Amino acid sequence: xxxxYNHPILExxxxxxxYFKDKKFINNLTFSVGNGxxxxxxxxxxxxxxxxxxxxxxxxxxxxxxxxxxxxxLQSYHNKDRAKLLxxxxxxxxxxxxxxxxxxxxxGIYPYDILPKISVDEALELVGLKEKSETxxxxxxxxxxxxxxxxxxxxQGAGLLLLDEPLANLDIKYQIEILxxxxxxxxxxxxxxxxxxxxxxxALQFEKVMLIQGGRILGIGNPETVLTGxxxxxxxxxxxEIKKQGSGEAYIRYGNTI
Amino acid sequence: xxxxxxxxxxxxxxxxxxxxxxxxxxSLFLGPTIINPFTMxxxxxxxxxxxxxxxxxxxxxxxxxxxxxxxxxxxxxxxxLADPYILGISSGSSLMAALGLLSGFSLFGxxxxxxxxxxxxxxxxxIVGAFGWKRGRLWPERLLLAGVGxxxxxxxxxxxxxxxxxxxxxxxTLFWIFGDLSIAxxxxxxxxxxFIVSGLCIAFFRAKALNALMLGDELAHSLGxxxxxxxxxxFISIALMTSASVSLGGTIGFIGLLMPHIARFFVGSDNSIxxxxxxxxGGAFLCLADLIGKSILSPMxxxxxxxxxxxxxxxxxxxxxKKDVLSV
Numbered sequence: 001x002x003x004x005y006n007h008p009i010l011e012x013x014x015x016x017x018x019y020f021k022d023k024k025f026i027n028n029l030t031f032s033v034g035n036g037x038x039x040x041x042x043x044x045x046x047x048x049x050x051x052x053x054x055x056x057x058x059x060x061x062x063x064x065x066x067x068x069x070x071x072x073x074l075q076s077y078h079n080k081d082r083a084k085l086l087x088x089x090x091x092x093x094x095x096x097x098x099x100x101x102x103x104x105x106x107x108g109i110y111p112y113d114i115l116p117k118i119s120v121d122e123a124l125e126l127v128g129l130k131e132k133s134e135t136x137x138x139x140x141x142x143x144x145x146x147x148x149x150x151x152x153x154x155x156q157g158a159g160l161l162l163l164d165e166p167l168a169n170l171d172i173k174y175q176i177e178i179l180x181x182x183x184x185x186x187x188x189x190x191x192x193x194x195x196x197x198x199x200x201x202x203a204l205q206f207e208k209v210m211l212i213q214g215g216r217i218l219g220i221g222n223p224e225t226v227l228t229g230x231x232x233x234x235x236x237x238x239x240x241e242i243k244k245q246g247s248g249e250a251y252i253r254y255g256n257t258i
Numbered sequence: 259x260x261x262x263x264x265x266x267x268x269x270x271x272x273x274x275x276x277x278x279x280x281x282x283x284x285s286l287f288l289g290p291t292i293i294n295p296f297t298m299x300x301x302x303x304x305x306x307x308x309x310x311x312x313x314x315x316x317x318x319x320x321x322x323x324x325x326x327x328x329x330x331x332x333x334x335x336x337x338x339l340a341d342p343y344i345l346g347i348s349s350g351s352s353l354m355a356a357l358g359l360l361s362g363f364s365l366f367g368x369x370x371x372x373x374x375x376x377x378x379x380x381x382x383x384x385i386v387g388a389f390g391w392k393r394g395r396l397w398p399e400r401l402l403l404a405g406v407g408x409x410x411x412x413x414x415x416x417x418x419x420x421x422x423x424x425x426x427x428x429x430x431t432l433f434w435i436f437g438d439l440s441i442a443x444x445x446x447x448x449x450x451x452x453f454i455v456s457g458l459c460i461a462f463f464r465a466k467a468l469n470a471l472m473l474g475d476e477l478a479h480s481l482g483x484x485x486x487x488x489x490x491x492x493f494i495s496i497a498l499m500t501s502a503s504v505s506l507g508g509t510i511g512f513i514g515l516l517m518p519h520i521a522r523f524f525v526g527s528d529n530s531i532x533x534x535x536x537x538x539x540g541g542a543f544l545c546l547a548d549l550i551g552k553s554i555l556s557p558m559x560x561x562x563x564x565x566x567x568x569x570x571x572x573x574x575x576x577x578x579x580k581k582d583v584l585s586v
Contacts, residue, residue, distance in 0.1 A: 059479050083482030090476045096336070097473060098527040107473075110466050111482035156481070 008032035009160050009192055010056060010086075015065035017055055017215075026051055026215040029065065033160065033194060038186050041196045042203045042227075043212035044236050049196035050091075052212065053162045056194070057088035069160075083111035087158035089149050091165050097137040101129055101148050104137050108155025116155050123151040127181060143174030150181060154189075163195040167202065175202065200240065200252050203227060211235050223250070278542045285314045285549045290556035313442040316450065316506050317548045317562065318541040321513055323454045323499035325540020328514035329521070329533050330461050333468045334492050335398045341515035342500040345386050345401065346408035347379045348509040351501065352435050353412045353419075354378025355508070359431045360423045371434070372446055372505040379501030382408060387493060395486045396493060437510035437563030439548050450506045457499035458537060464491055465530040472527075510563040512570045513540045520570075523577050543570065 010033040017026040026048055033039060043049045054060040056067065058074050067074040069086060077085075097104060105123055109116050124130045127147040132140065137148055146166055153161055166182075167175040179202070185191050194210075203209050204223050211218040211226050213235040219226035232240040232252075241253040286306060287293045293302045327342040343349070355375040357363070366373055389404030390396050420428055461468075467488040470478040475485035500514075521535040547565040554560065 054476070057480060059476055079479075079484055080482040083480060086480075088476065088480040090474065095474050095477075099469070099472075100526065103469075103526065103528050104473075107466075107469060107481060110470060 007035050009035055009070060011066075011068045012056065013066045013068070015055060015062045015067060017051060017060060017062050019051075024215065026055065026062075029055075029215070029217065031210065031217060031220055033192050035159075035192060036186060036190045037192050037208060038183065038206065039194045040203045040206035040209040041194055041212060042198065042200065042209050042235070043196075044198065047212045047235065048215040049198075049212055050164050051215070053088065053164050053194065053196055057086060057162050058082060059088065080111045083156065083158070085158050086160045086162065087153045087156050088162040089153065089164065089166065091168060097145075099137055100133070101135050101137055101140070101151075102133040104148055105133075105151045105155060108152040108157075111156060116157055118154055118157070120151075120155065123154040126154060126185070127151040141174075142170050143177055146170070146174075146178055147181065150178075150185075154185070159191055161191055161193045161195075163193065165196050165198070167195075167197055167199070175199075179205070200227065200232065200236075204242075204250050204252070274538070278538065281542050281546045281549070282314060282318075285317075285545050286310055288549060289553050308443070312444045312447060313439050313548065314545055315447055316442040317439055317545045319447075319450055319454050320503040320506050320510060321517075321541035321544030322537040323457065323503035323540075324510065324513040324544070325517040325521070325536035325538075326458055326461050326533050327496040327499040327503075328516075328540075329518035329529065329536040330468060330492050331496050331514075332518055333472050333529055334489055335402055336472060337398075337402065338519070339515070340402070341511075342496055343509060343511070343514060344409070345405035345496070345500070346382050346412060347386070347405075347497065347500045348504055349409040349412035349416065350382030350385075351375040351377075351379035351504040352509055353416045354381075355434055355505075356416055356419055356431045359434060360419055360427050362427070369445070371441075372449075375508075376501050376505035379504050380497070382412075383493075383497035383501060387497075390493075396489050398489070401493070433561055434508045435563075436561035437508045437566075439507045439562055440552075440559060442507065446506055450502050453498045453502035457495040457497075457502070458533075460491055460495035461499075461533050462530075464488060464495070465528075465533050468492060468529045468533075472529075508561075508563070510544065510566055512563070512566040513544060516570055516574045517543060520574060520577060 012029050012031055015026060015029040016024055018024050029052065041049050041052065051060065055062055058077070061075065069077065069082065074082070101124070102120055105120050108123070120133070121130065124133050127150055129144060129147055129151060132144065137145060140148060166178055170178065182193055182195070186193060197203060204227060206223060208221065209223050209226050210220045211231055218231050218235055227242060229241055232242075238254060242250055243253055244250050287295055289310065293306060298306070324342060328340070331340045331342055331345070332338055352375070354377060355371050358371050358374040363370060363374075386401060386404050386408060387396070390401035392400060420431060423431070467478070467483045470481045470483050471485060471488055478485045478488065517540040518532065518536040521532055521539050525531045525535045544562060544566060547569065548562045550569070551560040551562050551565040
C-alpha cells in the first residue's frame with residue numbers, strides 16, 4: 001500500500017443495524033476507506049450491500065457502533081458540510097428525472113454558496129456528455145444517465161463516492177465505460193470510491209474488494225486473497241471456481257452451471 | 259453563442275412583462291363599464307379604487323398562490339396530476355364556508371365566510387398532515403391518499419347540506435364554490451397577502467431543495483438536504499397559500515393543476531424558475547379570467563373558476579398535442 005492510502009477518510013467501527021426490531025441485518029461491521037481507494041463491495045442479492053452504503057452515507061443511522069468521516073462522527077456533520085465530502089448515488093433505475101442534463105449536473109453545487117472549482121462544461125466534458133447538455137435526462141440511455149449523475153457528483157466535489165450498483169442493467173460495453181470513467185476520476189481527482197456490485201468477473205478487476213454475506217464481511221483485501229472458491233461459495237451459495245488463463249488473468253467458472 | 263442566449267431569454271421576458279401589464283391595466287379600465295383613465299369623474303375613481311383595484315389584487319394573489327402551490331405539490335408528490343385541492347384543503351374549507359353561508363351565521367360580518375373557510379382549510383391541512391405522518395416522516399403517498407379520502411367525505415357532506423338548503427343560499431354557496439371574486443374589498447387583502455406572500459417566499463427559497471427532492475429522498479440527502487424537513491416546510495407553504503387563497507375567493511379550479519404544466523412547457527422543470535413562472539402566470543391568468551367572467555355577460559357574472567377552466571383546458575390540450583409531453 002502506498003502512503004497516499006494511509007489516512008482513512010471513512011471509518012466504520014462495530015456498526016450494527018436492524019430494519020426490524022431484534023433482527024440484526026448488519027452485524028459488527030468494521031472497515032475503513034483510505035484516500036484514493038477504489039473498493040468493490042461484492043455480495044449476493046440481499047446480502048446488505050445497499051444497506052452498508054446507506055449507513056456509510058448517513059441515510060440510515062446505525063443502531064450501534066461508530067461511523068466517522070474525516071475523524072469526525074458522521075451524524076454530527078451539518079447536512080451541507082457532509083455533502084461537500086461525501087456523495088451517494090442510489091441505483092437510479094426507477095427515478096424519473098424531469099430535468100435537462102445541464103440542470104441535473106448544476107444541482108451538484110447545491111451544498112455550496114459559492115461557485116464550484118469545476119464548471120458544468122468541464123464536468124460534462126469529463127464524462128463525455130458535452131453534446132447532450134440540453135437533452136432531457138429521461139431521453140438518455142442507461143449508461144449516459146449514470147454518466148450524467150457522475151458529472152453531478154463532480155460538481156459536488158466530494159472526495160468520497162458511494163455508488164450503489166452503478167453497473168446494474170447495463171450492457172457490458174457500458175459497464176466497462178462507466179468503470180473506466182470511475183477509474184479515470186480516481187486517478188485524476190484522487191477520489192475514493194466504494195461501489196456495490198454483484199458480478200464476480202468485474203470484481204476481479206478491482207484492486208480491493210469487500211465480500212459481504214448476511215450483513216457481515218467475509219473478506220476484505222485484494223481479489224486474489226478474498227475471491228477464493230471457498231469464500232465465494234459461502235457468499236453466493238453456489239459452487240464457484242476461479243480459473244487462471246495462460247496470461248495469468250483470472251476468470252470464474254460456476255460449478256453446477258445450467 | 260452568448261449573444262444567442264441573451265436574445266433567447268430577453269424577448270420572452272419583455273413579452274411577459276408586457277402581457278402582465280396589459281392584463282392588469284385592462285382589468286382596471288375595461289370591464290362591464292369602460293373607464294377612460296384620462297377623463298375620470300369621482301364616481302369612476304371610486305369604482306376604480308374601491309371595487310376594481312382590490313378585486314384585481316385578490317385575483318392576482320389567489321392565482322399566484324394556486325399556481326405556485328400546484329408546482330410545489332406536483333414536485334413533492336412527484337405526480338403530474340397533483341393539484342393543491344387534491345389534499346382536501348378546498349373541500350374542507352368549502353364545507354366550512356357553506357356551513358356559514360347556509361346557516362346565515364355572520365358573527366364576524368364580512369369576515370365570516372373568509373374566516374370560516376380559512377379555519378376549515380387550516381384544520382384540513384393539519385388533519386391531512388397528521389394522516390401523512392408515520393414513523394417520524396411525512397409520506398407523499400399517504401398525504402395524497404388521505405387528501406383524496408377526506409375530499410370525498412367533505413364533498414358528500416357538502417352536497418348533503420346543499421340538497422336540504424333554500425334556493426337563495428344554495429345559489430350563493432354554488433357561486434362561492436366556483437370562485438366568487440365579487441365580494442372582494444380591501445379589508446381582506448392584508449391578511450390574504452400575509453399568508454400568500456409567506457407561502458410564496460418559503461416555496462421560492464426552498465426551490466433548490468424541491469429540485470433535489472424530485473430526484474428522490476436519498477439523492478436529496480446526498481446533496482445536503484434533510485428530505486423530511488424540506489418536505490414539511492414545502493407542505494406548510496402549500497397549506498398557507500391554498501388556505502388563504504380559498505378563503506379570499508372560493509375554490510378556483512384549473513390554475514393549481516394545469517398552470518404549472520403550461521409554465522413547464524416554456525421554462526422547464528427547474529423549480530427556481532418554475533415556481534415564480536407558475537405564480538406569475540397563475541396570477542395573470544386568474545385576473546384575465548375574472549375580467550372576462552364579469553364583462554362578457556354583464557350584468558351577470560360567470561364565476562372565475564368556470565372561466566379559467568373554459569379557456570385554460572382547450573389551451574392546455576392544444577399544448578399537449580403540439581409539444582413533447584414532459585410531466586413533472
